[in-house]
Amino acid sequence: MAQTGHDSLDVVVIGGGPAGSTVSTLIAQQGYRVELFERDKFPRFHVGESLIPETYWVLKRLNMLPKMQKSHFVKKYSVQFVNANGKLSAPFYFWDNKPHECSQTWQVVRSEFDQMMLNHARENGVVAHEGVRVMDVLFDNDRAVGVVVKNGDGSLRDVKARVVVDASGQNGLLMNRLNLRIWDPVLNKGAIWTYWEGAYRDAGRDEGATMVLQTATKNGWFWYIPLHNNIVSVGVVAPFDYLFKNGKDYAQTYNDEVERCPVVKERVSTAKRVTGHFATKDYSYRAKQVAGNGWVLVGDAVGFLDPLYSSGVLLALKSGEFAADAILDGFIKNDLSAAQLGKWGPVFNEGVDRMRRLVCEYYDGFSFGKFVRNFPNLRGTVTDILIGDLFTNRVDTIWGPMESLYMPDKTPIPRWDTGTSADQADHGGNELVLPDGHRP
Numbered sequence: 001m002a003q004t005g006h007d008s009l010d011v012v013v014i015g016g017g018p019a020g021s022t023v024s025t026l027i028a029q030q031g032y033r034v035e036l037f038e039r040d041k042f043p044r045f046h047v048g049e050s051l052i053p054e055t056y057w058v059l060k061r062l063n064m065l066p067k068m069q070k071s072h073f074v075k076k077y078s079v080q081f082v083n084a085n086g087k088l089s090a091p092f093y094f095w096d097n098k099p100h101e102c103s104q105t106w107q108v109v110r111s112e113f114d115q116m117m118l119n120h121a122r123e124n125g126v127v128a129h130e131g132v133r134v135m136d137v138l139f140d141n142d143r144a145v146g147v148v149v150k151n152g153d154g155s156l157r158d159v160k161a162r163v164v165v166d167a168s169g170q171n172g173l174l175m176n177r178l179n180l181r182i183w184d185p186v187l188n189k190g191a192i193w194t195y196w197e198g199a200y201r202d203a204g205r206d207e208g209a210t211m212v213l214q215t216a217t218k219n220g221w222f223w224y225i226p227l228h229n230n231i232v233s234v235g236v237v238a239p240f241d242y243l244f245k246n247g248k249d250y251a252q253t254y255n256d257e258v259e260r261c262p263v264v265k266e267r268v269s270t271a272k273r274v275t276g277h278f279a280t281k282d283y284s285y286r287a288k289q290v291a292g293n294g295w296v297l298v299g300d301a302v303g304f305l306d307p308l309y310s311s312g313v314l315l316a317l318k319s320g321e322f323a324a325d326a327i328l329d330g331f332i333k334n335d336l337s338a339a340q341l342g343k344w345g346p347v348f349n350e351g352v353d354r355m356r357r358l359v360c361e362y363y364d365g366f367s368f369g370k371f372v373r374n375f376p377n378l379r380g381t382v383t384d385i386l387i388g389d390l391f392t393n394r395v396d397t398i399w400g401p402m403e404s405l406y407m408p409d410k411t412p413i414p415r416w417d418t419g420t421s422a423d424q425a426d427h428g429g430n431e432l433v434l435p436d437g438h439r440p
Ligand SMILES: Cc1cc2nc3c(=O)[nH]c(=O)nc-3n(C[C@H](O)[C@H](O)[C@H](O)COP(=O)(O)OP(=O)(O)OC[C@H]3O[C@@H](n4cnc5c(N)ncnc54)[C@H](O)[C@@H]3O)c2cc1C
Pocket: 014, 015, 016, 017, 018, 019, 020, 037, 038, 039, 040, 046, 047, 048, 049, 050, 051, 052, 132, 133, 134, 135, 167, 168, 169, 170, 171, 173, 191, 280, 282, 298, 299, 300, 301, 307, 310, 311, 312, 313, 314, 316
């Protein structure tokens, strides 16, 4: 059991999504005093339902696996791609690549999953407040020393802590305050989605598969994610201007895209839409640094990557785990400097770069089917990236062969850090638009 000997908390965490719950649980499991502040009351709506297999290892370390295994979440064994002509690739079965229990993952309703994670944090000793917004981070020179919270009754209170973890999601409280956000130079998409009851579901081990279907114009894609209670989440992602600056409302744009995609149209033809249309700007971004003296960023508060391969929750869990280890090590060494708290940054960013490259290649015309036909021996390695096995250079063997299939006029993919700094961008954050009747 850790003996801190300090009056203040050891760690204060801003936000109770998957990243905040992960980092706080892992630190509290070692006996440190952790408080978490979540501005919403759970359960609350959140997009991002499809998990990928590498989440298994963090869920295992958190002791969340038994709860997931007992849950009613749909089991996911594969992902399948469909091109603009309606041609289906063979499914990428995770088990064929890695015959281990970790190859089965889940399609989760996030309001339920996030609540399970937050309650699990509580069971592990985290004091988690809901309906309490963090207004600001307190600094002593350049060292974070706590936060200012606004209670439900409107009163303000200082909460002191040795380390402040920002897990505030796309809000990016510290990222905004310290002007750390760099918008990705190429991944500037938007998304519109809704939920269908009774849409087509495959049978057997394909029932829970995520489908990624290219849109008719080839500039975007649909996600098709089967959830429990006979609901399917179906969303379209495409360049922001194309989706939102076409003079149509969200529902019309969505319906037009469905109409032009025969595979999606057929699958929802007898289904009933059970919500209105959700929409969000979906620009990717990353922070210039993952930590400073006394503070660390995790999850969407450190970066957001286009949702093509459903990597968001994995990156939230992994950054939460990396950050927790750096903080725990920092407590032992009595070193809570930027260098100590951020030492996981380079490995993490390299992993995100691998996923980002596969995302950009897809938008540039990369075909999984063609790649696997040309390089059958690399099917396993490309699947490794799809399952989220990102933090190893072993998977880098795919890039050379991929480049050998490039069209001669293909332009190189710009690095993420060549994007625009938030203070110079001509657009704001990734605002979420909810249909009537939904609260954030
Ligand atoms: C269109 C779209 C589709 C996606 N699809 C997928 C998918 O299929 N699979 C996947 O894995 N990921 C997906 N994602 C990404 C995924 O939603 C996120 O990466 C994930 O939710 C990040 O978790 P987080 O804990 O960092 O942030 P969040 O889950 O957003 O949690 C942050 C929390 O902080 C709270 N908060 C914010 N500000 C404050 C404050 N000042 N004080 C207190 N609390 C605060 C918020 O209320 C929120 O609960 C998708 C994203 C988008 C936009």
